[in-house]
Amino acid sequence: MKNRNRLLPVVAITISCLLLLGAGVFFSYEPEEPPAAPQVDPVAAENKELSTPKDAADDEEKALEERLSSLMEKDGTQYSVYVLLPSWPTPLVSHDRQQSSASIIKIFILSTAYEMAEEGKLDLDEEIRVRRRDMVGGSGILNGRPGEPVLSVRELLRLMITESDNTATNVMMDRLTFAGIQSHCEVHGFTNTILRRKMMDIRALRAGRDNLTTVGDVGEWMRRLKERRLVSPSADEAMEQILFAQTDTECFPRALPQAAAAHKTGELAGIYHDAGIIYEGGEGYILVIFSSDSKNRNKTLQTMRQMTETVHTCFLSGQ
Secondary structure, eight states: OHHHHHHHHHHHHHHHHHHHHHHHHHHHOOOSSOOOOOOOOHHHHHHHHHOOHHHHHHHHHHHHHHHHHHHHTTSSOEEEEEEEOTTOSSOEEESOOOEEOGGGGHHHHHHHHHHHHHTTSOOTTOEEEOOGGGOOOSSOSGGGSSSOOEEEHHHHHHHHHHSOOHHHHHHHHHHHOHHHHHHHHHHTTOTTOBOOOOTTOHHHHHTTOOOEEOHHHHHHHHHHHHTTOSSOHHHHHHHHHHHHTOOOOTTHHHHOTTSEEEEEEEEETTEEEEEEEEEETTEEEEEEEEEESOSOHHHHHHHHHHHHHHHHHHHHHTO
């Protein structure tokens, strides 16, 4: 009995220690694995990844291309189109092919002259006498002037664009040379643009020598002009101002009287082109439409105006 009484305190202490140890283990316990991650819907995640600005632009471009194709199929005329809206990283180019440039070739002569002026190889205020032998028919006003007028290079370039003056164009071709103009096109990557004849050279046309370009080359020319990286910011601004003064208003301006168009047209039998930068609301975009093999000029122009309106509606929806 005496020994039992001696053991009781030891047992009590032992039990107390065990209880304290168990409590410490209980309160210090942490789960070995972290909590499970929240469940993610894979379909929703995929849709979120797909909703990018680039994809939105692609969808917009595809929808516009379908609408333009529907319009182009309305008649037997062959159309080529270049569109670049401000939000697009790359242009929409449809049915791009090398074809007759008509007077669109004159924009490349314009930029050649301004580049030569930047390089000190040409003075825009240099005066040139227009000889009677230089005067040709077709579009323009110089061939109706009496005598042999003297004009500056700057004036000749302006008439070449605003009035599409063929005489002014031929005089500038002589001043800049075919080789100089062609070199300018090649250096700037306009490799599908080829100068082969002067304006109103019917003999060259009959022999199959025509001036050629593509909507791709013309669209890129307009794009660089708008971004002020064609020749120089000041030269590009001056050239754009000349394009704003274009007197042929049958296509872009007729379709969009509320907008401002810096553009150049070109026309031959069965051919009508319009190319430029169209501005409204402080923003602008590039539009080039070529038509060929036209059997009905009025119908072709009507289709081109409808195409222009369709592109402009798409442009406005993205502002």
